[in-house]
Amino acid sequence: MRRVGRYSLIVILVVVVVGGIWIGGILNPEHRFNKAILNPLTIPSSNVVTDNEEMVQSLSTPAPQAQTDELILTTPTQTPAAAISPADKKSSSFNVVLIGTDTWGGESSRADTIMVAHVMPDQRKVNIVSVPRDTRVYVQNVGYTKINHAHIVGETKGGNQQGTLTLIQAVSDFMNIPIHYYIKTNFSGVRDFIDSIGGIDMLIDQDVTITPEITIKKGEQHLDGAHTLYLARERYSTPEGDFSRQREQFNIVRAVAKKLLSQEHIPDLAGLLLREKKDIIDTSFSDSDLMSLAWLFKGMDSADFAYEQIPGHNSSALDPLVRTKVYYWSANSEEVKSLTERLFTE
Numbered sequence: 001m002r003r004v005g006r007y008s009l010i011v012i013l014v015v016v017v018v019g020g021i022w023i024g025g026i027l028n029p030e031h032r033f034n035k036a037i038l039n040p041l042t043i044p045s046s047n048v049v050t051d052n053e054e055m056v057q058s059l060s061t062p063a064p065q066a067q068t069d070e071l072i073l074t075t076p077t078q079t080p081a082a083a084i085s086p087a088d089k090k091s092s093s094f095n096v097v098l099i100g101t102d103t104w105g106g107e108s109s110r111a112d113t114i115m116v117a118h119v120m121p122d123q124r125k126v127n128i129v130s131v132p133r134d135t136r137v138y139v140q141n142v143g144y145t146k147i148n149h150a151h152i153v154g155e156t157k158g159g160n161q162q163g164t165l166t167l168i169q170a171v172s173d174f175m176n177i178p179i180h181y182y183i184k185t186n187f188s189g190v191r192d193f194i195d196s197i198g199g200i201d202m203l204i205d206q207d208v209t210i211t212p213e214i215t216i217k218k219g220e221q222h223l224d225g226a227h228t229l230y231l232a233r234e235r236y237s238t239p240e241g242d243f244s245r246q247r248e249q250f251n252i253v254r255a256v257a258k259k260l261l262s263q264e265h266i267p268d269l270a271g272l273l274l275r276e277k278k279d280i281i282d283t284s285f286s287d288s289d290l291m292s293l294a295w296l297f298k299g300m301d302s303a304d305f306a307y308e309q310i311p312g313h314n315s316s317a318l319d320p321l322v323r324t325k326v327y328y329w330s331a332n333s334e335e336v337k338s339l340t341e342r343l344f345t346e
Helices: 002-027 149-175 188-196 227-231 241-260 265-278 287-298 334-344
Strands: 093-103 111-120 125-130 136-138 143-146 181-185 202-206 208-209 213-214 219-223 304-311 311-317 326-329
Touching: 002 265, 093 149, 093 188, 111 241, 125 241, 125 334, 136 326, 143 149, 149 181, 181 188, 188 227, 188 265, 202 227, 202 241, 208 227, 213 227, 213 311, 219 227, 227 241, 241 265, 241 304, 265 287, 287 311, 304 334, 326 334
Parallel strands: 093 181, 125 304
Antiparallel strands: 093 111, 111 125, 136 143, 202 219, 208 213, 311 326
């Protein structure tokens, strides 16, 4: 009986070891997200029309009144796009669009927050770029408009999923990169997610006044979901407006990662991600993808995140959707190309 028990113990150990190796191989981010087998959701289109720079004027130039019958877009000129392709085809890196919509849920929405992340599992690093919501980009079947309009354009035509796909296609065309995944939430999603992990710790550079009654004070602050959402949305009381807000949104993402890496949450990280996916997050990641990312997060620190913003300048131009002259952030195409090549290739 003792020998049988010993053999049984050996069999159990073998099963556990082999099972662990198998699960590790399946969930290992370096294997799961191998670009050789990873199909992107979108790639840059070949039918993006050339923008007519004469349509973009400095805000210092008085803007003439737009007429409803005025020609807004120039004659399309085909410009084939070539997506960035890494030298190493076996690279495990992938691109994710992080989307925050300007709704509490249920109604049509624009993309209030757009960040693009280049995730490098083999290096345990993530590069993140904020795309200003007023960035002037080409949207299929519309023309040049604000990038945050792309979501509501698609949503109006084909519902929530089409809104997501229209937006990430616009991002893919603008940055000339493939998009492999997306994560989308809304106001209530941000608030509820932060509350579900017990809030986050943030270092606030200066007082941020939300209303006369609500101010987020400078210094180390522990923020609940409501105050995190206040910070993510506020741009009027910050020195650089929307660009200050973009940096705070990145800081929130980094603070969330730091919180999830704490000893308190690491054992439950996979379950937490699966639960939040079901309740408050819309994403193209599968459950096993999220478990794999939980594995990835365990080895990361906030210092492993790099962050930049889209270079450009203030401008105004006629918009084909609102049919009047509106404010835009006009990206510097050469600098965006350089940024993308530097941050989105390994």
